[in-house]
Structure formats: structure tokens, C-alpha cells
Amino acid sequence: MDVMRELARVVAIKRYPSVTFYLNAVPIITVNFDNNNNATLFMNNMEEIRSKEITYKRNVDVYVSEVYDALVYNGIDELIRTSKDQKVTFRSGSNLHGTISRDGVVVEMDEGDLSDKREPKMVHKKYEISTDIELSGFTVAQIVGMFAYQPFL
Amino acid sequence: MSLIEKLLRVLDYKGYSNVTFYLRGIPITTVMLGKDKNVILITNNMKELRYNVVPYNENVDNFVKEVEDTLVYNGVDELIKRSKGFKIEFNSEPYLKGEISENKITIDQVDVDVDDKDGEVTITKRYGITTVIEMKAKTVAEVIGALTCLRFT
Numbered sequence: 001m002d003v004m005r006e007l008a009r010v011v012a013i014k015r016y017p018s019v020t021f022y023l024n025a026v027p028i029i030t031v032n033f034d035n036n037n038n039a040t041l042f043m044n045n046m047e048e049i050r051s052k053e054i055t056y057k058r059n060v061d062v063y064v065s066e067v068y069d070a071l072v073y074n075g076i077d078e079l080i081r082t083s084k085d086q087k088v089t090f091r092s093g094s095n096l097h098g099t100i101s102r103d104g105v106v107v108e109m110d111e112g113d114l115s116d117k118r119e120p121k122m123v124h125k126k127y128e129i130s131t132d133i134e135l136s137g138f139t140v141a142q143i144v145g146m147f148a149y150q151p152f153l
Numbered sequence: 154m155s156l157i158e159k160l161l162r163v164l165d166y167k168g169y170s171n172v173t174f175y176l177r178g179i180p181i182t183t184v185m186l187g188k189d190k191n192v193i194l195i196t197n198n199m200k201e202l203r204y205n206v207v208p209y210n211e212n213v214d215n216f217v218k219e220v221e222d223t224l225v226y227n228g229v230d231e232l233i234k235r236s237k238g239f240k241i242e243f244n245s246e247p248y249l250k251g252e253i254s255e256n257k258i259t260i261d262q263v264d265v266d267v268d269d270k271d272g273e274v275t276i277t278k279r280y281g282i283t284t285v286i287e288m289k290a291k292t293v294a295e296v297i298g299a300l301t302c303l304r305f306t
Binding site: 018025026027029040042043044046047048049 | 171173178179180182183193195196197199200201202203204
């Protein structure tokens with residue numbers, strides 16, 4: 001099973017409207033998902049900031065390939081491959097953040113829940129997917145694909 | 154004379170379509186000046202990348218105010234104010250490079266020409282504008298306003 005499908009099993013099935021990826025704490029990609037299966041990618045290749053719209057057509061592999069092509073074309077893939085920092089972090093809202101490194105992906109989520117006494121409490125969940133990952137635009141594209149794919153699981 | 158008027162006296166090429174502003178070498182704003190008068194701003198507030206469209210209605214003062222509001226709303230103004238002592242650089246292909254610092258803007262315009270022997274000659278015109286310039290989003294908005302005004306008039 002690839003990283004994307006393993007992640008989709010881990011991350012709760014709910015809609016995250018936006019996700020941002022960081023390299024050396026600098027945002028390099030923000031993806032905004034709308035209700036019409038369109039995703040807008042904003043990409044910072046450290047020379048300029050560009051945008052690209054990609055439509056999800058119910059085929060996640062085609063979608064991942066399109067996102068990857070956009071990341072290659074706009075210089076993000078090369079930026080990630082040549083970075084000295086060995087990890088890419090991502091964040092969606094205030095309750096989901098993750099780290100992609102060569103050893104795997106770590107996802108942490110804070111979720112609101114009710115205690116036995118019906119009092120609200122925050123539950124912190126941490127998932128680790130250990131596998132050999134190539135740190136490149138393709139892995140990032142797979143994670144973007146996972147976020148786009150989720151509502152249709 | 155306002156800063157926009159001073160900039161308009163110096164800038165002599167109407168074809169600048171993409172302008173990017175940098176703080177500490179990181180792009181914080183890319184402005185896309187298309188053929189219609191809807192100016193696209195993509196901003197990086199170091200947390201996420203955002204997208205806004207600001208229409209240009211022939212009134213440069215209103216336009217500058219709207220761009221400034223956008224930069225303030227998206228957190229770029231605060232980012233600039235927090236980075237005291239650093240310069241803001243901007244460039245636009247093919248000719249323009251500039252630097253905004255406290256009370257001074259430097260603009261380099263590079264022109265390539267052919268000499269009598271058909272050899273390529275690069276001519277760099279350097280201008281310095283010394284006036285009251287504060288390191289905040291308003292100054293960036295004024296530079297954007299001048300380039301927009303130049304392109305659409």
C-alpha cells in the first residue's frame with residue numbers, strides 16, 4: 001500500500017479546506033480545496049510565488065500525477081530535492097500537523113471529544129508511518145492527493 | 154511630489170507583468186499584472202500562501218489603499234515591520250531590480266542594446282529616490298501602484 005493510502009486510513013475522514021507545506025519553516029505550497037473538486041495550488045519556489053488550479057476528476061492517480069507535474073514545472077520538486085533540511089512539514093488548520101522525512105511520515109492531530117462526564121476534552125493522536133520515502137515533489141503530491149481524495153472515500 | 158509620482162518619472166518600460174518582493178531573500182508578495190485590470194496578489198506571510206484579486210479602476214490612490222489593506226489583512230505588513238533593519242528587494246523580468254530601505258529606494262533598470270559592431274551592450278540605469286520611506290506595507294503598495302499605473306495608462 002502506498003503512502004497516500006496508508007495516510008488516508010490514518011487521517012480522520014473529514015474535509016480539510018486548506019493545507020500548507022513548509023521547508024525550513026518557509027511555506028512552499030498552500031493548497032486550497034473548494035466544494036467543486038477544484039484545488040488551487042500556490043507555490044513558492046523561492047524566486048516567485050505562482051498559482052495553478054487542478055480539478056479532481058475522481059481518479060486520484062491522475063490527480064497526483066497532475067499535481068506532481070505542477071510541482072516539477074514550478075521548481076518545487078527541485079527545491080525539495082536539493083534542500084539541506086531533511087524534512088518537509090505540513091499543517092492544516094490548527095489541529096493537524098505532520099512531518100515527512102526519509103524514514104516515514106508522522107501525523108499529529110488534536111481532536112475535540114467528550115469525557116465520561118460529558119465534559120469537552122482535547123485528544124492528541126499521533127500516527128507514524130515508517131517506510132522508506134523519497135523526499136521529493138512526488139511524495140508531497142501524494143499527500144495533496146490524499147487530502148483531495150479523502151471526502152470521496 | 155508623492156512617491157508614486159517619483160517612481161513614475163524613473164520607470165520607463167510598460168511591459169512589467171510579474172513583480173516579486175523579497176524579504177531576507179524569501180518571496181513575500183508576487184504581483185501579476187495581466188491584460189485586464191484585475192491585479193493578482195499572491196502573498197506569503199510565513200504561515201501560508203494566500204491569493205487576492207484587486208481591481209484597478211484608474212484611480213491609483215484607491216488602488217494603493219486596497220493593496221495596502223490586502224497586505225495588512227494577510228499579515229505581510231506585520232512581517233515587514235517585525236523585520237526592522239532588513240531591506241525589501243523587488244524584481245521584474247526582464248529589466249527591473251529594486252531595493253527599498255528606510256528613507257531610500259534604489260532602482261536598477263537593465264537594457265540590452267547593440268553597438269556599432271553588432272556586439273551586445275548592457276546598459277544599466279541606476280536611480281536613487283531619497284524621501285520619507287517607512288518600512289511597511291504602504292511603501293510596497295505604492296511601488297505596486299506605480300507599476301500598475303505604468304502598465305495600464
